[in-house]
Amino acid sequence: QEDLFKNVVSHAKEYGFIFPSSEIYDGLSAVYDYAQNGVELKKNIREYWWKSMVQMNENIVGLDAAILMHPTTWKASGHVDAFNDPLIDNKDSKRRYRADVLIEDYAEKLNIKAKKEIEKAKVRFGEAFNEQEFITTNPRVVEYLAKEREILERMGRSLGNGDLEDVKALIEELEIACPESGSRNWTEVRQFNLMFGTKLGASADTAMDLYLRPETAQGIFVNFLNVQKSGRMKVPFGIAQTGKAFRNEIVARQFIFRMREFEQMEMQFFVRPGEEMQWYEHWKATRLKWHLSLGLGAERYRFHDHEKLAHYANAAADIEFEFPFGFKELEGIHSRTDFDLKAHEEYSGRKLQYFDAELNQNYVPYVVETSVGLDRMFLAVFATSLKEETLEDGSTRTVLKLPAVLAPTKAAILPLVKKDGLPEIAKQIIEDLRWDFNVSYDEKDAVGRRYRRQDALGTPFCITVDHQTAEDQTVTIRHRDTMKQDRVAIADLKAIIENEVSM
Ligand code: ATP
Numbered sequence: 001q002e003d004l005f006k007n008v009v010s011h012a013k014e015y016g017f018i019f020p021s022s023e024i025y026d027g028l029s030a031v032y033d034y035a036q037n038g039v040e041l042k043k044n045i046r047e048y049w050w051k052s053m054v055q056m057n058e059n060i061v062g063l064d065a066a067i068l069m070h071p072t073t074w075k076a077s078g079h080v081d082a083f084n085d086p087l088i089d090n091k092d093s094k095r096r097y098r099a100d101v102l103i104e105d106y107a108e109k110l111n112i113k114a115k116k117e118i119e120k121a122k123v124r125f126g127e128a129f130n131e132q133e134f135i136t137t138n139p140r141v142v143e144y145l146a147k148e149r150e151i152l153e154r155m156g157r158s159l160g161n162g163d164l165e166d167v168k169a170l171i172e173e174l175e176i177a178c179p180e181s182g183s184r185n186w187t188e189v190r191q192f193n194l195m196f197g198t199k200l201g202a203s204a205d206t207a208m209d210l211y212l213r214p215e216t217a218q219g220i221f222v223n224f225l226n227v228q229k230s231g232r233m234k235v236p237f238g239i240a241q242t243g244k245a246f247r248n249e250i251v252a253r254q255f256i257f258r259m260r261e262f263e264q265m266e267m268q269f270f271v272r273p274g275e276e277m278q279w280y281e282h283w284k285a286t287r288l289k290w291h292l293s294l295g296l297g298a299e300r301y302r303f304h305d306h307e308k309l310a311h312y313a314n315a316a317a318d319i320e321f322e323f324p325f326g327f328k329e330l331e332g333i334h335s336r337t338d339f340d341l342k343a344h345e346e347y348s349g350r351k352l353q354y355f356d357a358e359l360n361q362n363y364v365p366y367v368v369e370t371s372v373g374l375d376r377m378f379l380a381v382f383a384t385s386l387k388e389e390t391l392e393d394g395s396t397r398t399v400l401k402l403p404a405v406l407a408p409t410k411a412a413i414l415p416l417v418k419k420d421g422l423p424e425i426a427k428q429i430i431e432d433l434r435w436d437f438n439v440s441y442d443e444k445d446a447v448g449r450r451y452r453r454q455d456a457l458g459t460p461f462c463i464t465v466d467h468q469t470a471e472d473q474t475v476t477i478r479h480r481d482t483m484k485q486d487r488v489a490i491a492d493l494k495a496i497i498e499n500e501v502s503m
Contacts, residue, residue: 004324004383004386005254005255005324005325005383007386007388008255008324008379008382008383008386009255011386011398011400011456012038012255012382015037015400015456015457016035016036016037016038017034017035017037017038017041017382018032018033018034018035018038018255018256019032019033019035020032020033021033029252029260030249030252030253030258030259030260031259031260031261032255032256032259032375037408037409037457037458038378038408040408040409040438041378041381041382041402041406041407041408041458042263042374042375042378044405044406044407044408045374045377045378045381045406046242046263046265046374048294048405048406048503049242049265049290049372049374049377050062050240050242050265051503052290052503053238053240053265053267054240057238059233059234059236059237059238060237060238060239060240060267060269061227061231061233061237061238061239061240062239062240062241063219063220063223063227063239063240063241064241064243065216065219065220065222065223065241065243066219067212067213067243067244067246068198068200068210068212068213069210069211069213069218069219069222071208071209071210071211072347072348073218073222073344074195074211074214074218075347076340076343076344076346076347076348077218077221077340077343078311078312078343079195079211079214080193080195082311083193083194083195083214084191084192084193084194085098085099085100085191085192085194085249085250086098086099086100086159086164086167086189086190086191086192087099087189087190087191087192087250088102088167088168088171088186088187088188088189088190089186089187090185090186090187091185091186091187092185096250096251097250097251098250098251099164099167099168099171099189100155100159100167101251102171103151103152103155103167103170103171103174104152104155106151106174106177106178107148107151107152108326109178110144110145110147110148110151111144111145111148113140113144114135114140114141114144114145114148117138117140117141117144118131118134118135118141121134121138147177151170151174152307153307154166154170155167155170155308156307156308157308158170159308160308164188164189164190164191165188165189167189168186168188168189171186172184172186192248192250193248194214194247194248194249194250195211195212195214195246195247195248196211196212196214196246196247196248196260197209197210197211197212198210198211198212212245212246213244213245213246214245214246214247215245215264215266215371216241216242216243216245216264216266217266217268217340217369217371218340219241219243220239220241220266220268221268221340221341221344221352221367222344223239224239224268224270224341224352224365225350225352227239228270228354235270235271235272235354235356235365236269236270236271236272236275236279237269237270238267238268238269238270239267239268239270240265240266240267241265241266241267242263242264242265242266242374243263243264244261244262244263244264245261245262245263245264246260246261246262247260247262248260254323254325255379256375256376256378256379257323257325257328257375257376257379259375262373262374262375263373263374263375264371264372264373264374265371265372265373265374265377266369266370266371266372267369267370267371268336268367268368268369269283269367269368269369269370270354270365270366270367271365271366271367271368272356272359272363272365272366273338273363273364273365273366274366275366276314276315276335276337276366276367276368277315277335279335279368280315280333280335280368283333283368283370284303284317284319284333287319287331287333287370287372288301288303288319291319291321291330291331294381294403294406295403296380296381296384296385296403297384299322300321300322300380300384301319301320301321301322301330302319302320302327303317303318303319303320304317304318304320304329305317306318310334311339312334312336312337312339312340313334313335313336313337313339314335314337315334315335316332316333316334316335317332317333318330318331318332318333319331319332319333319372321376321380323379323380323383324383329376330372330373330376330377330380331370331371331372331373332369332370332371332372333368333369333370333371334368334369334371335366335367335368335369336366336367336368336369337366337367338364338365338366338367340367341364341365341367342364345364352364381402381403381406382400382402385400385401385402385403385458386398386399386400386401387399387400387401391483397452397455398452398455398456399455399456399458399480399481400455400456400457400458401458401480401481402458402460404460404500404501405501405502405503407458407459407460407501408438408457408458408459409438409439409440409454409457409458409459410437410438410439410459410460410461410497410501411433411437411439411440411459411460411461411462411463411493411497412439412440412441412442412450412454412459412461412462412463413426413427413429413430413433413439413440413441413442413463413465414426414441414442414443414447414450414462414463414464414465415443415464415465416447416464416465416466416467418443420467420470421470422465422466422467422469422470423443425465425469425470426441426443426465427441429463429465429475429490429493432490432493432494433493433494433497436494436497436498437497437501440459442454447464450462451478451483454480455480458480459480460479460480460481460497460500460501461477461478461479461480461496461497461500462477462478462480463475463476463477463478463493464476464477464478464485469490473489473490473491474487474488474489474490475487475488475490475493476488477493477496
C-alpha cells in the first residue's frame with residue numbers, strides 16, 4: 001500500500017498533474033501546484049460537482065465570496081476561540097502530532113486487528129461462517145472492537161470538555177497497549193489555532209488584522225439575506241460555492257490529502273426549523289449517490305456518523321473513502337442548526353431572518369451543509385484510477401482509468417507516420433473536435449508508445465490516422481480501458497466521444 005501511494009505521488013509529478021509548490025526552493029510543506037493535466041482534472045471535478053448541485057437544482061444558486069472577510073466574521077463563527085487542534089510533541093522522536101489523529105490511528109489499528117481475525121475465521125469455516133455471529137461472540141474481536149469504541153468515545157468526551165490532560169493520559173495508555181509503537185515521552189497537549197493571519201493596510205498603527213478564510217461556508221452565511229432577497233429565493237433553498245481555504249495544519253502529510261492551502265466545494269441548504277433532520281438525511285443520501293456515480297466502486301465508501309459534535313451542529317456524518325492509506329474523511333455533511341446565522345445576527349446587529357409566507361412567520365432558517373474537499377476528491381479519483389496491468393503477452397502497462405467525464409484530455413489524435421499528408425488530416429480532425437472537447441496531438445515515437453503515454457495520462461480515446469484514412473475518411477479509435485480498436489468514420493467521432501464523456 002505504501003508503494004502504491006509512492007507511485008501515485010511520482011506518477012502525478014511525472015505526467016504533469018501535481019508539483020510541489022516552489023520546488024526550486026525545495027518546496028513549501030503541504031502546499032502543491034496543479035500542473036497542465038492536473039488543472040484540467042481538478043476543473044472537471046469542480047464542474048461535475050457544480051452541475052449536479054447548481055445546474056440540476058432549481059433551488060440552489062452559486063456564489064463566489066472573497067477569501068478576505070471582515071475579522072468579526074471569525075469571532076462570530078467561533079473560529080477565533082475554537083478553531084483549534086490539540087497538539088502534542090514526542091520528546092524522544094521530536095515529532096509533532098495532532099492528538100486526535102494520533103488516537104484515531106490507534107483506534108484504526110484495533111479495527112484492523114479485528115478484521116484480520118474475521119478474515120482468518122472466514123477462511124477456516126468456509127460456507128458455514130456467520131460473520132455477524134462471529135463478531136458478537138469471538139472474545140478477541142469483541143475485545144478489539146469494544147476497546148476501539150471506548151477509545152474514540154473517551155477522546156470525544158475529553159476533547160469536548162477541553163480536558164487536555166485526559167487526552168494525554170489516553171495517549172500514554174495506548175502506547176502501553178500497543179507496545180510496538182515505541183516511546184512514551186510526551187509533552188502536554190496544547191491547543192493550536194489553525195487560522196493564518198495577515199494584515200490589511202500599510203501603516204503599522206492603523207493596519208487591521210485579518211485571516212485567510214479557513215472555510216468557505218462563512219462567505220455564504222454573511223450573504224444569506226443578500227442572495228435570498230435578490231434571487232427571491234424560497235426556503236428550502238441552497239447556496240453553493242467552490243473556493244480556496246487555508247489552514248495552518250499541524251501535521252500536514254499524505255500529499256494533497258491534508259494541505260495548508262486547499263479548495264472546498266460547499267453547499268449550505270437553508271430549511272425550516274424542525275425540518276433539518278429530514279434534509280440532513282436527504283443530503284447524506286444524495287451526496288453518496290453523487291460519489292457512486294463516478295464508478296470508483298461502492299465498497300470504497302462508508303458513512304461515519306459523528307458521536308462527538310462540533311459546537312454548531314446537531315447531527316454530522318462524514319463520507320469516508322478508502323484512500324491508499326485507509327478509510328478517511330472525504331466529505332462532511334453537517335446539520336448546523338441556526339448557529340451561524342444567529343451568531344452573525346448577534347455580532348453584526350443585523351437581522352438575518354426569513355419571512356415564510358406559507359407559515360406567515362419570521363424565523364432564522366436552519367442549515368444543512370455539504371462540504372467536500374476538491375483536492376481530496378482529486379486524490380480519491382487519481383489514486384483509485386491508477387493501475388498497473390499485466391497484459392496477455394506478459395508485458396505490463398500503467399493506465400490511469402479515470403472516469404471519462406473527468407479525464408483531462410478526451411482524445412489524442414495520432415498520425416501513424418509523420419508524412420504522406422497524415423499530420424494534416426490529424427490536425428484537421430483536431431480543429432473539428434476542439435470546440436467540444438479537450439483534445440491533443442502527438443506524432444512523436446512509435447504509435448504503441450504513444451498509446452502507452454495516453455494510457456498514463458488517462459485519455460479515454462486514441463484516434464489514429466493512417467493511409468486508409470486518406471482514401472475513405474475513416475480512422476481507428478482505441479479505447480483506453482479495453483485497448484480495443486474500431487474502424488469508424490471521421491464524421492462519427494464526435495458522437496462516439498460525446499456518448500462516453502458527457503455528464
Ligand atoms: P479533517 O478532520 O480531515 O481535518 P475537517 O473535519 O476539519 O477535516 P471540514 O472542516 O469538515 O474538515 O472540511 C470539509 C472538507 O474539506 C473535508 O471533508 C475535506 O475534504 C476538506 N479539507 C479539510 N481540511 C483539508 C485540508 N487541510 N486539506 C485538504 N482538504 C481539506
